[in-house]
Amino acid sequence: MLESGTAFVAPIPMRHPVPAADPHSVEVLCTPNRTLSRSSMQASGWRSSPVSPCSTMAFALFLVSLAWASAPSAQVGTVVSEQKISEAVGGFGGVLGGSQFGWSVASLGDLDGDGVTDLAVGAITDNDGGTFQGAVWILFLNPDGTVASEQKISETAGGFGGTLDPSDLFGASVASLGDLDGDGVTDLAVGAYRDDDGSTDQGAVWILFLNPDGTVASEQKVSETAGGFGGTLDPSDLFGLSVASLGDLDGDGVTDLAVGALWDDDGGRTRGRSGSSF
Numbered sequence: 001m002l003e004s005g006t007a008f009v010a011p012i013p014m015r016h017p018v019p020a021a022d023p024h025s026v027e028v029l030c031t032p033n034r035t036l037s038r039s040s041m042q043a044s045g046w047r048s049s050p051v052s053p054c055s056t057m058a059f060a061l062f063l064v065s066l067a068w069a070s071a072p073s074a075q076v077g078t079v080v081s082e083q084k085i086s087e088a089v090g091g092f093g094g095v096l097g098g099s100q101f102g103w104s105v106a107s108l109g110d111l112d113g114d115g116v117t118d119l120a121v122g123a124i125t126d127n128d129g130g131t132f133q134g135a136v137w138i139l140f141l142n143p144d145g146t147v148a149s150e151q152k153i154s155e156t157a158g159g160f161g162g163t164l165d166p167s168d169l170f171g172a173s174v175a176s177l178g179d180l181d182g183d184g185v186t187d188l189a190v191g192a193y194r195d196d197d198g199s200t201d202q203g204a205v206w207i208l209f210l211n212p213d214g215t216v217a218s219e220q221k222v223s224e225t226a227g228g229f230g231g232t233l234d235p236s237d238l239f240g241l242s243v244a245s246l247g248d249l250d251g252d253g254v255t256d257l258a259v260g261a262l263w264d265d266d267g268g269r270t271r272g273r274s275g276s277s278f
């Protein structure tokens with residue numbers, strides 16, 4: 001049950017022209033072959049040809065507090081208050097540049113044990129290690145929705161020991177897995193849907209076993225060629241475009257995971273599918 005004033009997470013990528021003087025604006029979020037802008041994706045159905053001109057965009061995250069039934073003065077479901085988190089707002093101390101922070105977001109529960117919910121936030125065009133390899137930020141929140149501290153996870157930060165390649169888009173999707181390995185700390189699934197395991201852009205999902213400080217204790221990659229995945233993927237299937245925890249679907253005591261693959265063409269045309277990885 002939501003309470004009035006409870007932080008409810010809503011990722012809202014901001015899409016608007018930004019004055020050139022705004023240091024937080026980013027621009028030209030396009031690859032040579034495909035725009036990465038969410039608005040363009042939705043509008044164009046993921047065109048494989050360039051969409052131009054690329055617009056100037058800024059990304060941020062809003063934590064939105066919703067009213068519920070006992071709130072005397074507000075209609076249920078309306079916004080009571082909100083807290084913006086961006087490079088210079090809401091206590092966030094990291095450097096974002098044009099990394100599309102807020103592309104994905106998931107609650108981790110209380111990762112560090114201070115009684116306040118913490119977040120995982122994807123930044124898919126982060127350039128740590130190489131162009132558009134991507135990153136995930138772990139945000140340790142205060143009760144008012146501001147950021148107490150943050151931990152970056154990328155190929156070069158946060159203890160991540162895996163290998164990413166340019167344009168993998170690590171962080172495109174994030175989902176809490178609960179405590180998968182039983183060490184008492186929440187673990188995280190992270191999609192990298194343009195990973196090239198098997199063939200171009202087949203995609204991958206990384207399982208990150210976290211420490212309470214938000215760093216990675218160890219990781220396991222799941223792709224057509226890694227992690228015991230028995231399915232077949234084809235080029236551009238984009239496995240990992242979305243991920244969602246299913247709880248324990250098959251009753252073996254281990255959390256199961258749904259993974260979306262956008263461009264899978266089973267049935268003769270492109271349509272999505274999901275499969276469980278555990």
Ligand SMILES: [Ca+2]
Binds near residue numbers: 109114140
């Ligand atoms: Ca916490």
Ligand SMILES: [Ca+2]
Binds near residue numbers: 179180181183184186
């Ligand atoms: Ca764990």
Ligand SMILES: [Ca+2]
Binds near residue numbers: 167168194196
């Ligand atoms: Ca790729």
Ligand SMILES: [Ca+2]
Binds near residue numbers: 250252255256278
């Ligand atoms: Ca299970």
